Amino acid sequence: MDALMGGAGLSVRGKSLLEQLVGDGARPDPILITSADNEQPQVFAALRELAREAGNRLGPVHFLDLLHGGGEQAARYNAVRFTQLREWLAGLGTPVGDVAQAEKDEARLRVLLAQALGLRRAGQLTGAEAVRIVAASAILPPEQVEASLSALLADPPPPVTAAQTLFLTGSTQEDFRLYDGLEAAGTLVVGEAQDWGRPWCAGVTPLARRSPDDPHTLIAAARAAGATALLHAMRPGDEAAPWDVKPLRAACTAIGLQFLAVTWDGNGQMPPALTTFLADPVAPVTPPAPASSPNPDRPGGGRAALKPPTRSRKSLSAVANFGQFQRDWFAALREQVAAGAPLAVVNANAPQEILRAMDIPFVVNQWWASIVAAKQQSGRYFSLLRDRDYPADVEAYSAQGLAAAFDDDTENAPWGGLPRPDFLAAVTGTDATARIFRQWAMETGADLYLYQRSFDSRWQIPTDWWEDLPGDWDQHLEPERLNLMEGELRAHVARLETATGKRFDPDRFAEVMDLVNEQEEWYRRTRDLIAATHPAPVSIVDTMPATMVPQWHRGSIWARDAAKALYEEVAARAAAGDAACPNERVRLMWVGRGLWSDMAFYQRWEESHGAVFVCSMYLSLAADGYIRHHDRGRDPIRALAARFVTMGDELRMPTWAGAWHVRDARIHGVHGAVALTDADPFVLRALEEAGIPVLRLDLDNYNQESADAAAVDRAVTRFIEGLQT
Incomplete structure (x- = not known):
C-alpha cells in the first residue's frame, strides 16, 4: 500500500x-x-x-x-x-426487507445494551469488556447479540475495583489495545467519549446530527461515571484531537479533576508521562523532550537555524505594485476596524463574495499566514500557540490567525497585526478545521459560521472538469451538493444581515460575480500564454504573488484590472523575448502549497542548471477552478455555490486532481515535478504514469522547524541533474 x-x-x-x-x-x-x-x-x-x-x-x-x-x-x-x-x-438484487421491523429490533437491542452497560456503572464490567460489548453489538447478527446480552444480564460478572478510575476522551480508538494497556496497569476506564463507547444505546439521534462534545458536558459525564481523572488519548497523526486539549484541561482544572493529554493508542510501550500519571495523578508530569535535530551539527536543525532566506528576484513590475496596494489596503482596513467597522476573517475555501457584495471588510486566513511567513514571524507565532496550550505543528498554516489573537508585540506584529475579528467563516474541509475555528471564536468572541463540506458520491465522474464546469456546472455537479451550499450561503447572508444591519443586494452581488469571472478569464489567458512560451517569460516567483494578491480581492474592479495588467505585462515580455531564465533548459512544476517564507528557493537552480519553475496550483487553479457563469437565467447565488462546492476536489481528490495536474504539466511542457510532503499521492502517481518524473520533498510549506535545508537543496539538485541526462 x-x-x-x-x-x-x-x-x-x-x-x-x-x-x-x-x-x-x-x-x-x-x-x-x-x-x-x-x-x-x-x-x-x-x-x-x-x-x-x-x-x-x-x-x-x-x-x-x-x-x-x-x-x-x-x-x-x-x-x-x-x-x-x-x-x-x-x-443489488437483495430485498431490503422490512425497515420498520428492523427499527423495532434495533430499539429492543438498544434497551438490552443499555441494561448490559449498566453493569459497568455498577462496577461489574471493565472498560475493555464494555467497549468489546459495544463493538460486538454493532457487527454481529442481531439474534446473536440479543442472546449474548440476555445471557450476560442473567449471570452478571462479579464486581471489579481499581484505585484509579479514568474517563477517556481524544481520538476514536480503532481497537482495544488502549483499554487493555490502561487496565493492565491497574486502572479502570469507567467511561469515554469516543465512538465505540458512546451511549448510543440510550437514544435514537443519528450520529450524523450529533454535535461536537462540549468540554463541560464531558466533565459532567466523567463525574457521573465516578472518574478520578480524565485522560485525553490521541492517536499518532490525529490532527483534530490536539485542538481539544486546552479547553479540556481548563475545564478539568476549574473543578479539580486531574487531566493528562498524551499521544498513545496502546501500541508499543506506554509513554513515561502516562505511567507517572497512572501511578500518581497529582504528581507533576515531565513534558516530553523536544525532538532532536535532524542535523546533529546544526543545533535546532532545519531552515529555522539557517540565515534568513535571500530575497527572490521579481521580473514583473505588477508584483511590486500589487504588494504596495496590499499594504495600503491592509492599513486602511485596520483604520476601518479601529473606527468600529466589523471585520470578518475567512478560510480561503469559504465564500468571500457575499462579504464583498455586503461591503463587510474581510481578511483571508491563508493570506495572513503567508504574510506571517514572509515577515519571518512563523517561529514566534508557533511559540504564541504553544504558550497558550495549543498545538503548533498541526495544520500550522491554518492556525496563524488564531495565533494573531495573542500577538501583542506591536513592534514585530506583521503589518501592525491582524485586528480581532467579529466574524469567522470556514468550510469543514478537514477534521481539524472546525476545532481551530471554534477555539479562535472562543478566544476572540467572534461569531462563527461553519459551512458543511460535502463530497461527490458518484462512482463515475468526468475527468476533464475544467472544460465543463465554467459554463455548464449545473449539468455536471450533484444537485444535492449545490442545494446544500446554496442553502448555507443564504443562511449565512441572513445571519450577517441581522448582525450588521446591512442588506444583501442581489444586483450588487451579480456584479461581483461578473467581476470575478472576468478576473479569472484573464488568469486563464495568462496561464495559457506562459504554457505556450519557451523560454517562459516569468516563473512562479512572479505568478504566485501576482495571482494571489488580486485573488484575495476577488469581485473588485481593482482585482479584475490587476489580473488584466498581469496578462498584459506577461504578454509584453513574451513578445519582446524576455525570459525568467534566458538559458532555460529544464521546466519544472511545483505541486502543493507555496514556500512563501523562501520564494528565492524557486530561483536557486536557474543560473546553475537553467531550471525554471513555470507552473503551480495558484495561477492554474485561478484559471480553471473559479469561473462559474450565471447566464441563461441561472441564480448567481447558486453559481457561487458551484464555485465552492468543488473547492478542494480539484487539488486533493483522486480523479479530479490527477487528470488536472497531468494536463497542466503537459501544456506547460514540464520535464519534472517537485512536490511537498502533503501532496496527494494519486496526483504524483498520475504524473509519473504520464511520464513526468516526480521529486517528493520531506518539507512542510509552513512549519520548517525540523527541515534539513541542505538535504533538500541536494535532493533538488540531483533531481534536476537527472532530468538533464
Missing part, C-alpha cells in the same frame, strides 16, 4: 482500511463507506480511482455522505443521501 499511496494522503489507519478493501485480487462483495470522518471520502475516492485505472475489480461500491452538523440544510442533504442508499441496496 505504501508503494501505491506513497507517504502522504492517508494515515496509517486509512491505508490499512484501503489495503483490506483492495487486497491482492478481485473483491465481489458490496462495499458501503460512510463519512465518519474526513478520511473516509478519500478512501472512497481512492477506490474509485483505482477501479478506473486498473479496471473495476471491485464489487458494487457506495459512499454514504452524511453530514455531522445540525440544521435543516444538513437534514435535507442527509435525507437525499439515505434515499440514494436505499436505491443502491435495492439495485
Whole structure:
C-alpha cells in the first residue's frame, strides 16, 4: 500500500482500511463507506480511482455522505443521501426487507445494551469488556447479540475495583489495545467519549446530527461515571484531537479533576508521562523532550537555524505594485476596524463574495499566514500557540490567525497585526478545521459560521472538469451538493444581515460575480500564454504573488484590472523575448502549497542548471477552478455555490486532481515535478504514469522547524541533474 499511496494522503489507519478493501485480487462483495470522518471520502475516492485505472475489480461500491452538523440544510442533504442508499441496496438484487421491523429490533437491542452497560456503572464490567460489548453489538447478527446480552444480564460478572478510575476522551480508538494497556496497569476506564463507547444505546439521534462534545458536558459525564481523572488519548497523526486539549484541561482544572493529554493508542510501550500519571495523578508530569535535530551539527536543525532566506528576484513590475496596494489596503482596513467597522476573517475555501457584495471588510486566513511567513514571524507565532496550550505543528498554516489573537508585540506584529475579528467563516474541509475555528471564536468572541463540506458520491465522474464546469456546472455537479451550499450561503447572508444591519443586494452581488469571472478569464489567458512560451517569460516567483494578491480581492474592479495588467505585462515580455531564465533548459512544476517564507528557493537552480519553475496550483487553479457563469437565467447565488462546492476536489481528490495536474504539466511542457510532503499521492502517481518524473520533498510549506535545508537543496539538485541526462 505504501508503494501505491506513497507517504502522504492517508494515515496509517486509512491505508490499512484501503489495503483490506483492495487486497491482492478481485473483491465481489458490496462495499458501503460512510463519512465518519474526513478520511473516509478519500478512501472512497481512492477506490474509485483505482477501479478506473486498473479496471473495476471491485464489487458494487457506495459512499454514504452524511453530514455531522445540525440544521435543516444538513437534514435535507442527509435525507437525499439515505434515499440514494436505499436505491443502491435495492439495485443489488437483495430485498431490503422490512425497515420498520428492523427499527423495532434495533430499539429492543438498544434497551438490552443499555441494561448490559449498566453493569459497568455498577462496577461489574471493565472498560475493555464494555467497549468489546459495544463493538460486538454493532457487527454481529442481531439474534446473536440479543442472546449474548440476555445471557450476560442473567449471570452478571462479579464486581471489579481499581484505585484509579479514568474517563477517556481524544481520538476514536480503532481497537482495544488502549483499554487493555490502561487496565493492565491497574486502572479502570469507567467511561469515554469516543465512538465505540458512546451511549448510543440510550437514544435514537443519528450520529450524523450529533454535535461536537462540549468540554463541560464531558466533565459532567466523567463525574457521573465516578472518574478520578480524565485522560485525553490521541492517536499518532490525529490532527483534530490536539485542538481539544486546552479547553479540556481548563475545564478539568476549574473543578479539580486531574487531566493528562498524551499521544498513545496502546501500541508499543506506554509513554513515561502516562505511567507517572497512572501511578500518581497529582504528581507533576515531565513534558516530553523536544525532538532532536535532524542535523546533529546544526543545533535546532532545519531552515529555522539557517540565515534568513535571500530575497527572490521579481521580473514583473505588477508584483511590486500589487504588494504596495496590499499594504495600503491592509492599513486602511485596520483604520476601518479601529473606527468600529466589523471585520470578518475567512478560510480561503469559504465564500468571500457575499462579504464583498455586503461591503463587510474581510481578511483571508491563508493570506495572513503567508504574510506571517514572509515577515519571518512563523517561529514566534508557533511559540504564541504553544504558550497558550495549543498545538503548533498541526495544520500550522491554518492556525496563524488564531495565533494573531495573542500577538501583542506591536513592534514585530506583521503589518501592525491582524485586528480581532467579529466574524469567522470556514468550510469543514478537514477534521481539524472546525476545532481551530471554534477555539479562535472562543478566544476572540467572534461569531462563527461553519459551512458543511460535502463530497461527490458518484462512482463515475468526468475527468476533464475544467472544460465543463465554467459554463455548464449545473449539468455536471450533484444537485444535492449545490442545494446544500446554496442553502448555507443564504443562511449565512441572513445571519450577517441581522448582525450588521446591512442588506444583501442581489444586483450588487451579480456584479461581483461578473467581476470575478472576468478576473479569472484573464488568469486563464495568462496561464495559457506562459504554457505556450519557451523560454517562459516569468516563473512562479512572479505568478504566485501576482495571482494571489488580486485573488484575495476577488469581485473588485481593482482585482479584475490587476489580473488584466498581469496578462498584459506577461504578454509584453513574451513578445519582446524576455525570459525568467534566458538559458532555460529544464521546466519544472511545483505541486502543493507555496514556500512563501523562501520564494528565492524557486530561483536557486536557474543560473546553475537553467531550471525554471513555470507552473503551480495558484495561477492554474485561478484559471480553471473559479469561473462559474450565471447566464441563461441561472441564480448567481447558486453559481457561487458551484464555485465552492468543488473547492478542494480539484487539488486533493483522486480523479479530479490527477487528470488536472497531468494536463497542466503537459501544456506547460514540464520535464519534472517537485512536490511537498502533503501532496496527494494519486496526483504524483498520475504524473509519473504520464511520464513526468516526480521529486517528493520531506518539507512542510509552513512549519520548517525540523527541515534539513541542505538535504533538500541536494535532493533538488540531483533531481534536476537527472532530468538533464
